[in-house]
Amino acid sequence: MQFEFTKYQGLGNDFVLIDNRLTPEPCLTPEQSIQVCDRHFGVGADGVIFLLPGQQGADYTMRIYNSDGSEPEMCGNGIRCLARFIADLEGKLGGAQTYRIHTLAGPITPEVRPDGQVRVNMGQPRLLAGEIPTTLAAPDEKVINCSLEVEGKSWNVTCVSMGNPHCITFVEDVAAIPLAQLGPKFEHHAAFPQRTNTEFIEVVRSDYLKMRVWERGAGATLACGTGACAVLVAGVLTGNCDTTATIELPGGPLQIEWTALDRAVYMTGPAQKVFAGTLEL
Numbered sequence: 001m002q003f004e005f006t007k008y009q010g011l012g013n014d015f016v017l018i019d020n021r022l023t024p025e026p027c028l029t030p031e032q033s034i035q036v037c038d039r040h041f042g043v044g045a046d047g048v049i050f051l052l053p054g055q056q057g058a059d060y061t062m063r064i065y066n067s068d069g070s071e072p073e074m075c076g077n078g079i080r081c082l083a084r085f086i087a088d089l090e091g092k093l094g095g096a097q098t099y100r101i102h103t104l105a106g107p108i109t110p111e112v113r114p115d116g117q118v119r120v121n122m123g124q125p126r127l128l129a130g131e132i133p134t135t136l137a138a139p140d141e142k143v144i145n146c147s148l149e150v151e152g153k154s155w156n157v158t159c160v161s162m163g164n165p166h167c168i169t170f171v172e173d174v175a176a177i178p179l180a181q182l183g184p185k186f187e188h189h190a191a192f193p194q195r196t197n198t199e200f201i202e203v204v205r206s207d208y209l210k211m212r213v214w215e216r217g218a219g220a221t222l223a224c225g226t227g228a229c230a231v232l233v234a235g236v237l238t239g240n241c242d243t244t245a246t247i248e249l250p251g252g253p254l255q256i257e258w259t260a261l262d263r264a265v266y267m268t269g270p271a272q273k274v275f276a277g278t279l280e281l
Helices: 030-037 076-090 179-187 225-237
Strands: 002-010 013-019 047-053 060-066 101-103 106-112 117-121 146-150 153-161 165-170 197-205 208-215 219-221 244-249 252-258 265-270 272-280
Touching: 002 076, 013 076, 030 047, 030 060, 047 076, 060 076, 076 101, 076 106, 076 117, 076 225, 076 265, 076 272, 146 179, 153 225, 165 225, 179 197, 179 208, 179 219, 197 225, 208 225, 225 244, 225 252, 225 265
Parallel strands: 013 047, 060 101, 165 197, 208 244
Antiparallel strands: 002 013, 002 272, 047 060, 101 106, 106 117, 117 265, 146 153, 153 165, 197 208, 208 219, 244 252, 252 265
16 A cells, blocks of 8 residues: 655654545554554654545544554644645645634634744633543542542642643653653553543743643653643643743743633644655555
8 A cells, every 4th residue: 555645743743644635534544553653664753644524514624543543532733734734735825824624622723824833723621520531520520739649649630621631730840750651650540531641840930831741642742732732721720820821842832822702722833844755554
C-alpha cells in the first residue's frame, strides 16, 4: 500500500496529515498508524491525522490515531496543523480562513491567520466528574483540588475535559518532575476509567505558567493544545492564574483565553509544514 502524506508540527508536537476526503473512514488502520509514527522505521510522529469529508454541517471531519494506535476525541495542536493543511490544499494562504471541523469531541472552529498563527475556538470546558470522566468526585460534582495518591504521594489535582480528559496538578518546580516515571502512573490510575492526560504546572506569574505534559496514548510530548486549555481553566478555578495567560510548553508558548462572553476557551499558536512525501506500508 502506498500513500501520500504531509508532516506538520505545532510547537514540536508533530503529526502525519493524510488527505482522506474521498472516503468517510481513515485509510489506515491503528496498527498501520503505529508503523507510520515509529521514529526509526516510519515517518516519525506523535499521531496520524486524517482529513475526512464533513458531516453534521461541518466543512470537514478530523480523525486521529495516536502513536500507540489509540484514538483520542480531539487534539489541540493537531487541529491547528489540520487547519493549515486544509489551507495548503485549498491554496488559500493569503487572508484569514475559518473552518468548521467535526471531531469526536464535537464541532471545533479554527481560524488560520495571515501571520501563520491559528486561533481555535475550543468550546466550553466540561467540569463535572461524570463528563471527564473520573471517580474522584460524584458524577455531578467538580474535581477541584482533590487528593490523588500516586507513587506513595498525595497530589492535589483539578480535572477538566476539553472533549478529552485532563488531570492538572500545580507544583513548585516543574523541571524537577520525573515525567517518565509519574506520567504512566497518572495516565493509568484507576480513578480515570478512560485514562487521562496529565499536566504538571509551575505558576511563574498569574499570566504566565510553565507546563510539562504526559499525553494519553503518546507519552511525553513537546506540546499539548487541549492540555494548555485545560490548564488555564484549572488555574482560574483554583485561583492560580488569570483568564488570559501564556502557557509555556517545552516546544514553545501558547496563548490561552477563557472568555466570560461565551465561556469558550480560545487557543492561539503556530502550525508549520515540515515536509511531504510518499510512504509504502
